[in-house]
Structure formats: structure tokens, C-alpha cells
Amino acid sequence: MKIADITRQALLDHATDVFAESGFEGASVREITRRASVNQAAINYHFGGKESLYRDVLRLAVAALSDASLLDENTIDSVSRDEAVRLFIRQQVTPLLKHGQIGRYLRIFAWETLAPTPVYRDFIASERLPIMDQAEKIVRRFLPAGAAGEDITIATIWLTQQVTPFIRHYDTLSKPPLSLKIDKGFIEQLAADLGRMAVAALSVRSTLSPDITAQDSSLLPVHNSRNMQRSKT
Amino acid sequence: MKIADITRQALLDHATDVFAESGFEGASVREITRRASVNQAAINYHFGGKESLYRDVLRLAVAALSDASLLDENTIDSVSRDEAVRLFIRQQVTPLLKHGQIGRYLRIFAWETLAPTPVYRDFIASERLPIMDQAEKIVRRFLPAGAAGEDITIATIWLTQQVTPFIRHYDTLSKPPLSLKIDKGFIEQLAADLGRMAVAALSVRSTLSPDITAQDSSLLPVHNSRNMQRSKT
DNA sequence: ATAGGTTTTAAACGGCTCTTTGAATTTCAA
DNA sequence: TTGAAATTCAAAGAGCCGTTTAAAACCTAT
Known part of the structure; x- marks a missing residue:
């Protein structure tokens, strides 16, 4: 594995941590690079900016959730x-x-x-x-x-x-x-x-559901009542 | 109502908006004072800082929720x-x-x-x-x-x-x-x-609850099973 | 070994943050 | 009306933000 890939991977990993903790806006590139033990400019060099890094993290997120x-x-x-x-x-x-x-x-x-x-x-x-x-x-x-x-x-x-x-x-x-x-x-x-x-x-x-409780008669079975009860505004 | 109270009220009101939209960290005193049409230093003068303002908003929040x-x-x-x-x-x-x-x-x-x-x-x-x-x-x-x-x-x-x-x-x-x-x-x-x-x-x-569905027999009534099923770690 | 491209580094830029400051203004009581 | 207090204001301070820059270091292939 190339050295560049190592820092790239470290950035993705620690970025995930920081984004999860503080959200996108709350996360700082300084904090991410500090935890990844890389230079502050690394994010812009490898990903082109904070936003692109976040986009990649999101991509990994959906992929991981699909796998799991x-x-x-x-x-x-x-x-x-x-x-x-x-x-x-x-x-x-x-x-x-x-x-x-x-x-x-x-x-x-x-x-x-x-x-x-x-x-x-x-x-x-x-x-x-x-x-x-x-x-x-x-x-x-x-x-x-x-x-x-x-x-x-x-x-x-x-x-x-x-x-x-x-x-x-x-x-x-x-x-x-x-x-x-x-x-x-x-x-x-x-x-x-x-x-x-x-x-x-x-x-x-x-x-198909039966009445769910005997002690409350107001709970009548429902038949898609959403539209019937709308106010006539 | 004293003029000072008017700006104080305006600050509280618009601060609530901004805090709700962006959270505490995401909210900026510049945005709050801008919406309230008051000077940037007003928050520090009337409340002593962003944190104290937020504390007051929280106080109003619980009071309002209790009333409602x-x-x-x-x-x-x-x-x-x-x-x-x-x-x-x-x-x-x-x-x-x-x-x-x-x-x-x-x-x-x-x-x-x-x-x-x-x-x-x-x-x-x-x-x-x-x-x-x-x-x-x-x-x-x-x-x-x-x-x-x-x-x-x-x-x-x-x-x-x-x-x-x-x-x-x-x-x-x-x-x-x-x-x-x-x-x-x-x-x-x-x-x-x-x-x-x-x-x-x-x-x-x-x-006390009855069985809630007939088509799934695995749904047995539960008797505070939480402790019985704990792993013995 | 050396040339060439890749990667890392430190420093700086411009902009935003909250807060502080001191003067200008307004308010209110005597 | 006058004078002291309360309030508003513009400006600046100190610090963090994301990004850019250019030089330094590193790898790799010739």
C-alpha cells in the first residue's frame, strides 16, 4: 500500500469520527488532520477540500450500511x-x-x-x-x-x-x-x-389488526381514515 | 416597557430562532443581533455573553413547555x-x-x-x-x-x-x-x-396486554424478561 | 546515481467567530 | 433643564476557520 494511501485512509477514518461527533459544520479540518497525524493541507491535497472529504465519507457510509x-x-x-x-x-x-x-x-x-x-x-x-x-x-x-x-x-x-x-x-x-x-x-x-x-x-x-386493548373503547379499528378526517381548508 | 427591555426581548426571540435552526455552536451572535436589528455588542451587554443568552433561552423553553x-x-x-x-x-x-x-x-x-x-x-x-x-x-x-x-x-x-x-x-x-x-x-x-x-x-x-397478532406465534407475552436474558458477562 | 513526479510540510491569507473597549447617544430623575 | 446613569454604537482585539502557496522531502523508475 502506497504511503499516500495510508494518509488518505487515516484521513477518512478520523474524519468519520469527527463528523460523527460534531457534524459537518462542527468538524474542523485541523482536528481531523491532527488526529490523523498528518499535515493540515493534506485534506485539500488528497480530497480537494472539506466538502469532498465529507462526500467520500457519506459514500462509505451508505456502502457500509448496505453491506451490514x-x-x-x-x-x-x-x-x-x-x-x-x-x-x-x-x-x-x-x-x-x-x-x-x-x-x-x-x-x-x-x-x-x-x-x-x-x-x-x-x-x-x-x-x-x-x-x-x-x-x-x-x-x-x-x-x-x-x-x-x-x-x-x-x-x-x-x-x-x-x-x-x-x-x-x-x-x-x-x-x-x-x-x-x-x-x-x-x-x-x-x-x-x-x-x-x-x-x-x-x-x-x-x-387486519385486532383491537389492541379492552380498556379503551375509543380505540376503534381504523380504515385508512386519514383522508376522511382532513379539515376542509 | 423600557427600551432596554425591548432589545432584550428582541434578542431572546431571534436567538430562539437561530438556536433552533443551527444549534448553539452553529448560531452566531452576528446573525442573532442582525435579525434583532440591534448592535453586535448588545448580547454581551444585556446577557453577558452568548452562553448566558442561551441559558436564558433554555429557561424560557422549559417554562413554555410546562405551560403548554x-x-x-x-x-x-x-x-x-x-x-x-x-x-x-x-x-x-x-x-x-x-x-x-x-x-x-x-x-x-x-x-x-x-x-x-x-x-x-x-x-x-x-x-x-x-x-x-x-x-x-x-x-x-x-x-x-x-x-x-x-x-x-x-x-x-x-x-x-x-x-x-x-x-x-x-x-x-x-x-x-x-x-x-x-x-x-x-x-x-x-x-x-x-x-x-x-x-x-x-x-x-x-x-396485561393481550396477544397482539395472530399471525406470529413467536410473540409471546413478556414477563419483564430483561434480566433473564442478559448475557453473563 | 540521478532526474522527475509524488507527497509532505510550514507558513500565510482572507474571512469568520465571540468579546472588549471607549466614546456617543439616549433615558430618566432631580 | 441639568446631570448622572443606562444604553447603544462603531471599531478593534484575539482566535479559529478552510484554503492556498511554494519550498522541502520522499519515491520510483530510468
């Missing part, structure tokens, strides 16, 4: 819809363990959902995020066939965002006063709990 | 647990409408959950956020009496984070290609859907 995916085009339809949800949740929870790997990428995307950078906008405009397609595919199996596009969008966003709070609250969980140990057992349980809750939540959106 | 709360100590226990969840969800969804009001505060807290500022850490260390207390109180009504503290924490975080994705994705929803109209009807429906899903999700955590 438990679901592909085939399995997503060959398993039960409940199992699909559980797999979808699990593939997002497990990165909490491997801290040096995919967890950083999820944090970068968390920054982008809060305040999208122009780089990110360009990025998703060109290549779609597979995670969104997966979520939509799964959601469609729960919603009625004639569900409105808005219903699907809302449910899709909802599903994709079920795990990210725990990515974001990683520090809250692992540090005092909670000091939870984020080990394999914890991850397993978290995946199981979240999967179960997600299945239950999506099931009430389905016309 | 549909739940207080009394009602949270006087209604059914399902109704409590729905009210909790609704009180967070409605700010999506009143853009100039509470929505900004929720966005500020969204920034803080992603990367807490020292100011925020100090802040919550002194006075607890009522929303967390509410969520925990509600969650406890769903979990078994002997539930582990970790289970409660996880479920509490989960409940508080059910709405924020939609606060964050406000632009995604309202702008092309979706271009959803965020009107009263939409908010009502969103609150209803999220409320129903949240109740369903929390119900499966309860020993």
Missing part, C-alpha cells in the same frame, strides 16, 4: 412482515456494539436529519438510501392496500426513526447516572423490545 | 393510561402548527440530544425536565410493577422520542417532493396515529 444489512430484496419479502420489522430493527441496533464501525455512520445521518448539509442534499438526490426503501417496503405490508401516500410516508419515517433515539442517547445510557453496560445482552434485549413494540405499533395501522 | 403541557400532576393519574399516552403525544405534536412558538424549543432540545452543550448539561443537572418525569410516570403504568430500572429508562426514552422525528423531518414533509400541508387536519391525524401506535407499542410491554 440483514435485509435484501429477496429476504424482505420471503419472511413474515413481523420478522421483517424485527430484522430491520436489529440491523440498526447492532451497530451500537461495534463502536468503531457503523455506529459512527448512523450518527452522521442523525446530524443530517436535524440540519441537512448541501453536500447531503446532493448526495441523496443522486443515490437513494436503501434503508428508506426497505422501511417503505415493510410499512406497505402493514398498511391497507389503498393507503394514502402521506400515511405511508409518515409510517416510513416513523419506522426509520425507531432506533436512532438510542444512537443519539448512547451517552445518556452509558454514562452516569444510568451507567448501563452496552453489551451483547443489552443489545439483544433492546432489539427484542423495540422489534416487539414496532410490530405492535404497525399492526394497529393494519385493517 | 396538557398533563399535570393530577390529570396524569386521573385518566386511563391509554389516554395519558395520547395526551402526551398530542401535546408534542401540536407545536408543529404554531411555528413561531413551541416548535422552536423542541428543535433546540433535539440539538441537545445529539450533542449536549456544557450549558445544557449544567441546566438539566439543576432543574429536571418535566417532560421526562411525565414520560416516566406514564411508562410505569404500562410496565410490570417489578420492572427493572433499565427497562423503564429505555421505554421512557422511547416515548419521549416518538414525536421528535417529525419535528426534525418537518422540512422533509412540507417541502417537495412530498409537499404535505401541515394544517390542523394533518396534525390531528398525526397525533391520532402516533398516539394509537404508542399505546399499542407500550401495551405489549405490559403483562
Whole structure:
């Protein structure tokens, strides 16, 4: 491996760290190059600027998330819809363990959902995020066939965002006063709990779902009521 | 009203905007003072610095969220647990409408959950956020009496984070290609859907909950299984 | 070994950041 | 009205930002 490739790789690696910690704007090229133990001008020489470096990190992120995916085009339809949800949740929870790997990428995307950078906008405009397609595919199996596009969008966003709070609250969980140990057992349980809750939540959106509680009669079964209840503005 | 109070109020108001848009670090005193049409030094004169201004904004935020709360100590226990969840969800969804009001505060807290500022850490260390207390109180009504503290924490975080994705994705929803109209009807429906899903999700955590779906036999009722399944590390 | 291209380095540039300063202005009470 | 206090203002200070530059060091192939 050429020496230039080593610094290039070091830059990508530490840039991922810093971008995950502070977001694109909050990250400084000085901090990145310092951690990578390379000269400050290295980013501009190897990548052409901070933005291009970030673009490459985003590219690696989607690639890594695709590789780590438990679901592909085939399995997503060959398993039960409940199992699909559980797999979808699990593939997002497990990165909490491997801290040096995919967890950083999820944090970068968390920054982008809060305040999208122009780089990110360009990025998703060109290549779609597979995670969104997966979520939509799964959601469609729960919603009625004639569900409105808005219903699907809302449910899709909802599903994709079920795990990210725990990515974001990683520090809250692992540090005092909670000091939870984020080990394999914890991850397993978290995946199981979240999967179960997600299945239950999506099931009430389905016309097939039974009444979910006996102690609240106002919870009538829903039949794609979205459009019926809109205000007539 | 004294003139000094007018600029002070203008600073607080526009600071809330900028902090909500860009977070604490991303916000600049130049931008705030420019929007407030006051001198750049005004923040330091009236508040003593950017940090103190932010502290005051946070103070106003928790106060406003408390005022806008549909739940207080009394009602949270006087209604059914399902109704409590729905009210909790609704009180967070409605700010999506009143853009100039509470929505900004929720966005500020969204920034803080992603990367807490020292100011925020100090802040919550002194006075607890009522929303967390509410969520925990509600969650406890769903979990078994002997539930582990970790289970409660996880479920509490989960409940508080059910709405924020939609606060964050406000632009995604309202702008092309979706271009959803965020009107009263939409908010009502969103609150209803999220409320129903949240109740369903929390119900499966309860020993009282019935089986929620017939097509997946692996979904057995759960009995506070968290501790039983932990790895023996 | 040497020439030629690649990579690294230190320094500087221009622009933005928050804060400080001291004078000019406005406000308000005597 | 006058004088002291409160407030506003323009300017400058000190520091970090991303980027550019040109010289130095390094590799590699002849």
C-alpha cells in the first residue's frame, strides 16, 4: 500500500469520527488532520477540500450500511412482515456494539436529519438510501392496500426513526447516572423490545389488526381514515 | 416597557430562532443581533455573553413547555393510561402548527440530544425536565410493577422520542417532493396515529396486554424478561 | 546515481467567530 | 433643564476557520 494511501485512509477514518461527533459544520479540518497525524493541507491535497472529504465519507457510509444489512430484496419479502420489522430493527441496533464501525455512520445521518448539509442534499438526490426503501417496503405490508401516500410516508419515517433515539442517547445510557453496560445482552434485549413494540405499533395501522386493548373503547379499528378526517381548508 | 427591555426581548426571540435552526455552536451572535436589528455588542451587554443568552433561552423553553403541557400532576393519574399516552403525544405534536412558538424549543432540545452543550448539561443537572418525569410516570403504568430500572429508562426514552422525528423531518414533509400541508387536519391525524401506535407499542410491554397478532406465534407475552436474558458477562 | 513526479510540510491569507473597549447617544430623575 | 446613569454604537482585539502557496522531502523508475 502506497504511503499516500495510508494518509488518505487515516484521513477518512478520523474524519468519520469527527463528523460523527460534531457534524459537518462542527468538524474542523485541523482536528481531523491532527488526529490523523498528518499535515493540515493534506485534506485539500488528497480530497480537494472539506466538502469532498465529507462526500467520500457519506459514500462509505451508505456502502457500509448496505453491506451490514440483514435485509435484501429477496429476504424482505420471503419472511413474515413481523420478522421483517424485527430484522430491520436489529440491523440498526447492532451497530451500537461495534463502536468503531457503523455506529459512527448512523450518527452522521442523525446530524443530517436535524440540519441537512448541501453536500447531503446532493448526495441523496443522486443515490437513494436503501434503508428508506426497505422501511417503505415493510410499512406497505402493514398498511391497507389503498393507503394514502402521506400515511405511508409518515409510517416510513416513523419506522426509520425507531432506533436512532438510542444512537443519539448512547451517552445518556452509558454514562452516569444510568451507567448501563452496552453489551451483547443489552443489545439483544433492546432489539427484542423495540422489534416487539414496532410490530405492535404497525399492526394497529393494519385493517387486519385486532383491537389492541379492552380498556379503551375509543380505540376503534381504523380504515385508512386519514383522508376522511382532513379539515376542509 | 423600557427600551432596554425591548432589545432584550428582541434578542431572546431571534436567538430562539437561530438556536433552533443551527444549534448553539452553529448560531452566531452576528446573525442573532442582525435579525434583532440591534448592535453586535448588545448580547454581551444585556446577557453577558452568548452562553448566558442561551441559558436564558433554555429557561424560557422549559417554562413554555410546562405551560403548554396538557398533563399535570393530577390529570396524569386521573385518566386511563391509554389516554395519558395520547395526551402526551398530542401535546408534542401540536407545536408543529404554531411555528413561531413551541416548535422552536423542541428543535433546540433535539440539538441537545445529539450533542449536549456544557450549558445544557449544567441546566438539566439543576432543574429536571418535566417532560421526562411525565414520560416516566406514564411508562410505569404500562410496565410490570417489578420492572427493572433499565427497562423503564429505555421505554421512557422511547416515548419521549416518538414525536421528535417529525419535528426534525418537518422540512422533509412540507417541502417537495412530498409537499404535505401541515394544517390542523394533518396534525390531528398525526397525533391520532402516533398516539394509537404508542399505546399499542407500550401495551405489549405490559403483562396485561393481550396477544397482539395472530399471525406470529413467536410473540409471546413478556414477563419483564430483561434480566433473564442478559448475557453473563 | 540521478532526474522527475509524488507527497509532505510550514507558513500565510482572507474571512469568520465571540468579546472588549471607549466614546456617543439616549433615558430618566432631580 | 441639568446631570448622572443606562444604553447603544462603531471599531478593534484575539482566535479559529478552510484554503492556498511554494519550498522541502520522499519515491520510483530510468
